[in-house]
């Protein structure tokens with residue numbers, strides 16, 4: 001299951017290597033992708049996705065490790081008991097390795113022993129929202145909850161991931177439940193979540209992350225901003241905080257790099273997510289920041305649901321479920337939309353494998369080096385395909401993906417997890433052989 005050695009050619013110590021040699025010709029052999037932000041909705045909402053379909057889609061997309069979010073499953077993963085339910089739900093159903101984030105919510109944030117037991121039970125870190133999550137048993141937290149959480153996490157050297165948007169009553173922008181008649185217009189939804197909401201949340205977080213600096217009271221803990229969309233004030237604040245020594249990283253997602261507000265059609269709620277996809281100029285800035293290293297990594301934020309909750313009929317952006325379905329496509333999407341910015345394979349491996357592995361504390365994953373798990377994706381960057389109904393999608397609800405109808409390049413030929421061939425050109429391994437990852 002591990003990489004024994006990495007050699008040039010097929011000779012080792014002057015001898016032709018014995019055993020089973022597979023020659024993938026000019027295809028790229030890369031570390032498997034590690035997606036630190038996916039909502040697999042299991043247990044409890046397997047009609048939205050589920051471990052089996054979600055990890056099959058992942059394997060088909062070259063993802064070898066997923067870290068599952070603590071919400072959208074029912075119940076949310078906010079305690080030892082609910083983590084147990086999640087791990088049991090994953091048994092015999094995961095085709096790639098799956099780790100778990102725990103939830104930081106008001107009911108456990110100020111209860112040190114509750115957080116200790118959740119972390120001792122093996123979650124790889126905690127996740128919290130600074131605005132309503134859309135899930136009833138996953139309420140939002142404020143900065144005092146987050147401060148407490150970070151101080152407990154410091155003992156375990158594990159991260160806190162935060163959905164950084166804060167509702168500001170002061171600003172006169174429409175709220176989601178105002179009865180606005182043009183709820184079919186994407187611009188109406190966009191106005192309800194201006195960049196200032198991300199900026200306000202990040203300003204508040206930076207008051208807490210100063211404790212994560214060397215010799216700070218929360219030294220050892222780490223804050224990770226999930227799915228950044230605002231490429232201006234928010235990114236500037238994060239850059240300054242990093243230069244002051246705060247332990248902070250930030251991710252963005254392929255949908256913020258692929259799409260722009262100008263191209264989202266009225267009523268096409270496949271594109272609804274929070275924070276929202278912003279304008280084309282913002283997308284250009286995000287690409288610039290990613291290429292320069294100001295944005296540390298990428299994640300899918302695969303947040304599917306059933307088609308009915310996307311309200312395709314009425315196309316109401318204010319009431320439809322927010323979340324983009326993308327898991328299987330993130331490698332070809334990043335590659336296809338990134339080519340014009342000159343992205344390299346090394347950058348792909350850094351954004352999708354090396355850095356996510358560090359965030360999730362997975363020292364034996366994220367790079368093809370001897371001793372590491374043999375988690376590998378083999379793919380052809382120049383192979384093009386239409387993402388249409390003829391393209392086999394393994395997601396539970398393929399029709400809701402914003403990527404349907406796009407033409408992409410980058411075809412996955414084979415995916416290996418701990419040396420097991422889990423996917424090969426349309427075929428999955430006969431049995432689910434992924435491992436649930438619990439922190440020691």
Ligand SMILES: NC(=O)NC(NC(N)=O)C(=O)[O-]
Nearest residue numbers: 039133134273274303322323
């Ligand atoms: N409950 C969710 O899945 N929310 C997600 N929804 C999005 N991103 O629109 C998220 O990550 O915030």
Ligand SMILES: [Zn+2]
Nearest residue numbers: 163226227274
């Ligand atoms: Zn979020």
Ligand SMILES: [Zn+2]
Nearest residue numbers: 037069301303
């Ligand atoms: Zn999410």
